[in-house]
Amino acid sequence: MCKLRAPFLVLLGLFSMALACAHAAPAEPPALTIESQGEEFEFSLTNGMISLSNNVVVKYGEGVLTANRALINTNTGDIYADGSVRVQKEDQTWTGEHLHYNYLTAELDGQQFRTGRTPAFAQGESLQGNRTNNTYTATNAYVTADDYYNPLFKVRTKSLKIVPGQYFVAKNATLWVGKVPVFYFPYYRRNLAENNNSFAFVPGYRSAFGPFLLTTYHWVLNQYVDGAIHADYREKRGFGAGPDVRLHLGDYGEALIRYYYTHDKDPNEDNLGLSIPENRQRFYFNYTGTPLTNLTLNSQVAWWSDPLVTHDFFESEYRKDIQPKTYFDANQVWQNWSLDALAQPRVNNFFETVERLPDIRLTGFRQQIFDTPLFYESQSSAGWYRREFADTNIVMAPFSAARADTFHQITLPETFFGWLNFTPRAGGRFTYYSEAEGAGATTTEHYRDVFNTGAEVSTKISRTWPGVENHFFDMDGLRHIIEPSVNYVYVPRPNVLPSQLPQFDYELTNNLYLLPIEFPDYNAIDSIDSQNVIRYGLRNRLQTKRNGQVIDWANWGIFTDWRLKPRSGQTTFSDIFSDLELRPFDHVTLTSWTRFDIRNSRFNLARHTITFQPNNIWSWTVGHYFLRNDPQFGLGQDLITSTLYYRFNDNWGARISHQFDATSGTMQEQYYTVYRDLRSWTAGLTFRVQENVNRGKDYTVAFTFSLKAFPRFSVGQDTVSPSTLVGY
Numbered sequence: 001m002c003k004l005r006a007p008f009l010v011l012l013g014l015f016s017m018a019l020a021c022a023h024a025a026p027a028e029p030p031a032l033t034i035e036s037q038g039e040e041f042e043f044s045l046t047n048g049m050i051s052l053s054n055n056v057v058v059k060y061g062e063g064v065l066t067a068n069r070a071l072i073n074t075n076t077g078d079i080y081a082d083g084s085v086r087v088q089k090e091d092q093t094w095t096g097e098h099l100h101y102n103y104l105t106a107e108l109d110g111q112q113f114r115t116g117r118t119p120a121f122a123q124g125e126s127l128q129g130n131r132t133n134n135t136y137t138a139t140n141a142y143v144t145a146d147d148y149y150n151p152l153f154k155v156r157t158k159s160l161k162i163v164p165g166q167y168f169v170a171k172n173a174t175l176w177v178g179k180v181p182v183f184y185f186p187y188y189r190r191n192l193a194e195n196n197n198s199f200a201f202v203p204g205y206r207s208a209f210g211p212f213l214l215t216t217y218h219w220v221l222n223q224y225v226d227g228a229i230h231a232d233y234r235e236k237r238g239f240g241a242g243p244d245v246r247l248h249l250g251d252y253g254e255a256l257i258r259y260y261y262t263h264d265k266d267p268n269e270d271n272l273g274l275s276i277p278e279n280r281q282r283f284y285f286n287y288t289g290t291p292l293t294n295l296t297l298n299s300q301v302a303w304w305s306d307p308l309v310t311h312d313f314f315e316s317e318y319r320k321d322i323q324p325k326t327y328f329d330a331n332q333v334w335q336n337w338s339l340d341a342l343a344q345p346r347v348n349n350f351f352e353t354v355e356r357l358p359d360i361r362l363t364g365f366r367q368q369i370f371d372t373p374l375f376y377e378s379q380s381s382a383g384w385y386r387r388e389f390a391d392t393n394i395v396m397a398p399f400s401a402a403r404a405d406t407f408h409q410i411t412l413p414e415t416f417f418g419w420l421n422f423t424p425r426a427g428g429r430f431t432y433y434s435e436a437e438g439a440g441a442t443t444t445e446h447y448r449d450v451f452n453t454g455a456e457v458s459t460k461i462s463r464t465w466p467g468v469e470n471h472f473f474d475m476d477g478l479r480h481i482i483e484p485s486v487n488y489v490y491v492p493r494p495n496v497l498p499s500q501l502p503q504f505d506y507e508l509t510n511n512l513y514l515l516p517i518e519f520p521d522y523n524a525i526d527s528i529d530s531q532n533v534i535r536y537g538l539r540n541r542l543q544t545k546r547n548g549q550v551i552d553w554a555n556w557g558i559f560t561d562w563r564l565k566p567r568s569g570q571t572t573f574s575d576i577f578s579d580l581e582l583r584p585f586d587h588v589t590l591t592s593w594t595r596f597d598i599r600n601s602r603f604n605l606a607r608h609t610i611t612f613q614p615n616n617i618w619s620w621t622v623g624h625y626f627l628r629n630d631p632q633f634g635l636g637q638d639l640i641t642s643t644l645y646y647r648f649n650d651n652w653g654a655r656i657s658h659q660f661d662a663t664s665g666t667m668q669e670q671y672y673t674v675y676r677d678l679r680s681w682t683a684g685l686t687f688r689v690q691e692n693v694n695r696g697k698d699y700t701v702a703f704t705f706s707l708k709a710f711p712r713f714s715v716g717q718d719t720v721s722p723s724t725l726v727g728y
């Protein structure tokens with residue numbers, strides 16, 4: 001036996017020595033590295049035994065064992081460890097005072113162990129297992145989702161089988177809350193996969209529903225199929241139920257199917273002047289996939305029994321999309337070309353829809369013409385279109401027509417003096433319209449010719465001041481970037497005016513944003529008319545360094561149009577559009593978006609928000625949204641919003657949100673939520689008040705809770721969609 005000294009750290013590659021002393025192994029074992037802070041260790045060349053003490057670290061392949069003392073047999077691979085033993089491989093950890101591990105066979109056993117791998121933790125006696133088949137058994141153990149030393153919720157069992165990351169099985173098990181046994185399970189199996197079978201309950205009260213209980217069972221069949229089953233009861237409205245099915249098809253994409261049915265006992269509870277049936281249903285299908293290289297398929301089917309079924313029972317969905325479309329779209333992309341095939345039928349008669357059966361579009365991306373300085377781009381489409389109006393619209397009648405459109409353009413991008421970009425362009429468009437059909441048809445067959453030309457001038461100017469520092473504004477260096485641009489567009493009057501054509505792709509008169517002025521970005525094909533306009537743009541960016549990264553301290557863009565020859569109904573100058581994002585401090589963000597009417601010296605639209613987030617204890621967002629009440633924009637709005645988060649301590653938090661209508665002087669919406677961390681559970685109690693124009697105040701109280709290991713909502717979902725706090 002050799003007795004060696006190591007004053008501080010001993011690092012040994014002993015595996016080669018063990019091979020020299022032992023018989024040849026049938027298979028190559030993992031590499032073994034040993035570290036120790038002890039001054040002495042013993043190694044026997046005869047039997048391959050190593051004895052170490054004082055903070056031992058043994059590394060074997062991807063695994064690590066640490067202990068106060070260890071006895072290692074390099075011939076058999078056995079490691080006998082004592083004192084604060086810890087075995088870790090990948091994201092699974094085993095701890096105990098005495099553990100035996102064989103790094104060749106991956107067998108493990110010991111007494112008084114603990115193990116943890118989110119979302120489950122276990123403790124017990126008489127542990128035995130093997131990492132080869134990844135199965136472990138224990139006696140007199142408990143399992144919990146609580147990562148505290150003394151868990152509040154736990155399942156105690158005489159016999160425990162654990163397959164890390166997959167499932168555990170407990171026999172003769174009892175659920176304990178604190179020191180109180182509350183339920184007995186002769187056999188209990190729990191899936192540990194990320195998407196796990198679980199129940200979710202939302203009990204509460206709402207003025208429109210009465211007392212309610214929303215129940216969801218989330219299920220997982222396998223890695224390809226999972227979903228949920230909803231079963232809800234609302235005292236005033238009745239019972240509702242339906243399944244969700246998700247298909248994970250690998251390279252063939254993802255699919256989602258949803259269905260919900262309720263026999264509404266009071267369908268006129270939220271009556272907005274529409275006839276609502278008692279049998280209310282919602283069917284939804286969505287598919288996205290890329291079965292072949294550069295081929296993308298998208299499809300959506302959204303059928304509602306009435307226009308308010310999602311408004312009443314799926315508020316989060318309604319706020320995202322009031323009038324969902326049904327369509328199928330296939331897109332194939334090549335290096336310079338893209339082909340789209342779109343089919344869009346109408347399935348809901350109470351929504352206005354432009355049917356496209358089909359709409360085929362070929363797009364040529366901007367590409368160089370041989371070795372010349374010229375570039376070419378195009379966009380061509382053909383299809384059959386039918387404009388259907390809502391059943392409640394007694395003024396307008398449907399009409400349909402065929403249309404074929406082709407657009408081609410040549411550009412000549414040039415750079416002068418190394419800093420001035422100049423891009424002239426010229427293009428032409430030809431469109432064929434068949435004679436319109438249907439009760440609302442008023443147009444005949446037409447051949448339209450459109451010529452367009454123009455040029456864009458832009459540049460980018462910057463200057464850097466590396467020595468600028470300002471601790472108050474958290475500045476470390478400063479760079480100013482200015483990007484001015486001037487874009488001129490000229491389109492002479494077409495031979496066929498928009499009033500003579502069926503309007504399928506038309507310009508929205510109440511659009512709140514600055515529309516494109518050049519082709520093909522301007523895609524309101526049927527509304528093309530004469531243009532003689534200059535768009536001025538100016539973007540300023542101030543950049544600095546924070547935490548070693550370059551960030552925009554300020555980013556401000558301002559745009560407006562000068563119409564050299566305004567059409568009927570147009571002013572000489574368009575509104576001035578401003579888009580500003582300001583980050584004066586690392587924890588403060590200010591955004592501003594405005595639309596200013598030059599002729600009347602007033603704002604038509606203003607949207608501002610400021611967010612304070614100095615730490616992980618509290619954050620506050622205040623916003624103001626103003627839209628002028630004008631025939632061009634519809635009903636105006638003047639809203640003030642506020643959302644405050646505050647975490648009192650590790651267990652308690654609160655969220656307060658308000659939306660105030662300054663025009664009517666009413667608080668349109670109020671949210672008050674208290675969050676409670678129950679160690680292995682999270683819970684939220686929400687009180688909401690809504691001011692409905694037709695029905696007065698609507699009060700809602702709801703309680704949401706879920707296991708931390710299997711959260712009901714994703715992080716931040718209560719901010720993006722706060723209505724999830726009171727239901728769907």
